Amino acid sequence: MKLKRTIRQVFAIAKTDFLGIVRNKTAIFFTLLFPLFFLIIIGFTFGTQGTGETSRIQVGTVNLDGNMIDVNGTVSQNSTIGDVFVQVLKDANFTVYEYDVYGDKDTNGTAAYDISRGEIKIAVVLPANFTETLSYQYTDSLGIPIPTRAHLDLYTDPSDPTGSIIGQQSLLGFISGFIKYYQEIAINQLPENLQDYAEVLADPITVSTSEADVSGRQLRWIDYMVPGTLGLVLLWSGLNHASVAIATERTKGTFQRMVIAPVSSITVLAGKFISSLAIVYISAVIMLASGLLLFQVNLYWNVPAIILAIFLGALSAIGIGLIISSIAKNEEAANSIAVLISVPLQFFIGAFFPLDIMPEPAQIFGEALPFTKLVYAMQDIMTKNLPFEAVMPEIIYLTISGLILFVVGIIAYRLSLKRL
Amino acid sequence: MNLNDIEIDAVTKRFEDTVAVDNVSMKVAKGELFGLLGPNGAGKSTLTKMLCGMVNPTSGTIKVGGYNIRDNAMKVKELLGVVPQDIVLYDYMNARENLAFFGKLYGLSGGKLRDRIEELLKFTQLDEKAVKRHISTYSGGMKRRVNIAAALLHEPQVMLLDEPNAGLDPGNRLALWEIIQTLHKEGKTIVLTTHMMDEAEELSDQVAIMDKGKIIALGSPRQLIKKVKMENTITVVPNKITPKLMEAVKKISGVKRSYRAYDEEEKIETIKIITERAEDILPEVVSGISSVGSKILSVQLSRGTLEDVFILLTGRSLREEEQL
Ligand SMILES: Nc1ncnc2c1ncn2[C@@H]1O[C@H](COP(=O)(O)OP(=O)(O)OP(=O)(O)O)[C@@H](O)[C@H]1O
Ligand SMILES: [Mg+2]
Secondary structure (H helix, E strand, C coil), rough: CHHHHHHHHHHHHHHHHHHHHHCCCHHHHHHHHHHHHHHHHHHHCCCCCCCCCHHHEEEEEEEEEEEECEEEEEEECCCCCHHCCCCCCCHHEEEEECCCCCCCCCCCCCCHHHHHHHCEEEEECCCCCCCHHHHCCCCCCCCCCCCCCCEEEEECCCCCCCHHHHHHHHHHHHHHHHHHHHHHHHHHHCEEEEEEEEHHHHHCCEEEEEEECCCCCCCCCCHHHHHHHHHHHHHHHHHHHHHHHHHHHHHCHHHHHHHHCCCHHHHHHHHHHHHHHHHHHHHHHHHHHHHHHHCCCCCCCCHHHHHHHHHHHHHHHHHHHHHHHHCCCCCHHHHHHHHHHHHHHCCCCCCCCCCCCCCCHHHHHHHCHHHHHHHHHHHHHHHHHCCHHHHHHCCCCCHHHHHHHHHHHHHHHHHHCCCC | CCCCEEEEEEEEEEEECCCCCCCEEEEECCCCCCEECCCCCCCCHHHHHCCCCCCCCCEEEEEECEECCCCCCHHHHHHEEEECCCCCCCCCCHHHHHHHHHHCCCCCHHHHHHHHHHHHHHHCCCCHHHHHEEEHCCCCCHHHHHHHHHHHHHCCCCCEEEECCCCCCCHHHHHHHHHHHHHHHCCCCEEEECCCCHHHHHHCCCEEEEECCEEEEEEEEHHHHCCCCCCCCEEEEECCHHHHHHHHHHHHCCCCEEEEEEEEECCCCEEEECCCCHHHHHHHHHHHHHHHHCCCEEEEEEEEEHHHHHHHHCCCCHHHHHHC
């Protein structure tokens, strides 16, 4: 009986709150459509250019140079130049991870696997004959060296076009530097009267780049950005709405009229929470639908995981909103504080720009935000089609921060009631 | 069984540096219509808000229906119907939606809720078209009526009406008086806050006059008027009011108090003279006024009012702030 009544009260409060948004054009714009506005503006205008320091570029090396190879009928296992290549790469300040095989996206411990998980942005495969080709060891029957070029294969992460371009450009820059270094040494060892070698020496290493087989399909930058906008949804529909939901009613006096009815303050809070959640989910649907319609994004739909992650993220957003709502004197103050927080934050959550291109302190700050974790989790699941287990760290982070912020929000809300 | 529905004991409310309610104690018996009369800022609304738990007292205890509001807030809330002084409705919803919302908060549902809504929509006298429009499109009077209806849905035993008449035209005001009287006859306990003395006098069984956070007089309207022995008021309308004229009136023997007052209905300046023997001193008043060169346009004798009680106690008019 009592429970039924409470449930009815909760839904009456939720419905009233919800109508307050859908019947108010300004509120519709700011709580539901603002993220969409951003998606469209940035989606259509933002390029994929960008540079970064090499230390932020994670390169995977697969050095097969030490493997056995048949040279002129004998087995060779020389790995000198390959080892130098990897060492110089490290000296050049790239963050280098070494692998034995390139592998595939499903085999743990291979370069392809780590690309698919975003651990490395690019992988370079050095062939087994890397040293042999570059040290004139292929000879004809007379023992005269045959001009041969070495070949490197690069693999990039197609789900992160910006990161890939940065990684690829930096690595190509490194390789041309390495070539100059090689040429200086090689020129001294050039056998006499071998003019054919001059041509090879001018261009001793060829490089081909391909995208890693991450998800079996081509991804564009927008495919990565649309899941990212779910982070904006949390800021604009969750945090913002929760900030003003109670403050507005307090300013208008309807909150006071609610609490003089036999309704507990937690019932009021539950109603507000449900309507805030509804708004977050509606906004998320609008965002994803717009991505599909406007940009034909190509995403994977692990719906339960998406719903769960958004719910956990919304706990943080609504928790912060509650704190703001309780501190602010009135509706306007609550609104200003919320905008002051969400506008800057939206640039730190990795929704539009990969955090890698930001200065280190900004990266650390951004990484700490629960909204960023939601963006990562959504990109991993929707863009890279990773299994749910792969985003467990993000989910755990979202759960913990959500619970903490929500509980602090409830405490702030209850304290604000005592101020009456 | 407790015979009082409301018991207020030594209640004080302080806001930063203002003492809005200052050590007030009073009781309202079951079924009584209690008028809370006082000028702007007297602390009437603050007292009402403390009665319903919207504002917490700084000190003192409040009991409603025998329940201490601090320990049994939910029980008290069930008993109360509160009409706030300001219109508090969701302006993006229509009258029916607003009533349904408040009805659900009070635990009504289904057919019972629908019946109550329809009954109260009749009371609001809104036509079917208006009922479907959002509150934001309503006139002040229409909003007022919905504001009151929202407090009646659950048929509360104790009603707190904080200036329910503010902003209503005379016709609507009378209609509301009738409703208040009907509720009174049904046996509800009603606290009616007002700064209209005629309203308090007409409707109340008991009146408390508040000023600056304190109750300065308490009793039935008749008792109060008797207590200050002000059975008569002479209202004079001269062609002009001068300080000399006021001085002359004051000197007449038997005049307890005299003051200028603005008659809102007639829109004229009057002089009110309070006395215990109006008939006896009337000739002197007429000659006194003529002697300073003013002409008398009209003279009226009436018995004392609560307004006179207030003036006698405080030296100020109840409505003086409104005249500014
Ligand atoms: N929330 C508040 N914060 C600070 N002061 C307040 C607050 N509420 C009321 N007051 C002050 O308390 C005093 C009493 O106000 P209250 O509203 O109770 O008067 P009132 O008798 O209802 O007046 P009115 O006839 O104008 O409605 C006033 O001085 C008012 O300024
Ligand atoms: Mg008031």
